[in-house]
Amino acid sequence: xxxxxxxxxxxxxxxxxxxxxxxxxxxxxxxxxxxxxxxxxxxxxxxxxxxxxxxxxxxxxxxxxxxxxxxxxxxxxxxxxxxxxxxxxxxxxxxxxxxxxxxxxxxxxxxxxxxxxxxxxxxxxxxxxxxxxxxxxxxx
Numbered sequence: 001x002x003x004x005x006x007x008x009x010x011x012x013x014x015x016x017x018x019x020x021x022x023x024x025x026x027x028x029x030x031x032x033x034x035x036x037x038x039x040x041x042x043x044x045x046x047x048x049x050x051x052x053x054x055x056x057x058x059x060x061x062x063x064x065x066x067x068x069x070x071x072x073x074x075x076x077x078x079x080x081x082x083x084x085x086x087x088x089x090x091x092x093x094x095x096x097x098x099x100x101x102x103x104x105x106x107x108x109x110x111x112x113x114x115x116x117x118x119x120x121x122x123x124x125x126x127x128x129x130x131x132x133x134x135x136x137x138x139x140x
Contacts, residue, residue, distance in 0.1 A: 004065040008088035009058035019059040035067025064096045
């Protein structure tokens with residue numbers, strides 16, 4: 001079966017419990033049409049890049065799906081009709097990402113890479129490299 005990633009944004013004025021119930025209904029819809037939800041992540045209430053339907057924030061939810069195209073078409077139709085869903089995006093992927101998505105990775109794993117300022121300070125603390133001696137041109 002084809003693999004898909006689906007992210008939808010729900011309105012800011014509904015509660016987290018209502019978002020969870022909405023995600024459950026979408027997952028059940030996919031299951032009823034012969035698909036399977038492999039992973040589901042709630043990314044939280046986040047700021048939107050711009051106002052959409054008078055909302056400045058939205059509840060983000062990610063689904064990793066293994067489903068036939070008919071199930072995806074029905075899922076998108078249902079999301080389009082539902083007034084609590086501001087936006088959605090479904091893409092077909094070759095493989096599903098294992099483990100937590102980039103949005104869910106812990107802050108500690110991001111800090112292990114080191115911040116830009118720390119790398120620059122470390123480079124400044126190291127003694128400067130001496131340029132190789134360049135012979136002077138002989139005068140004619």
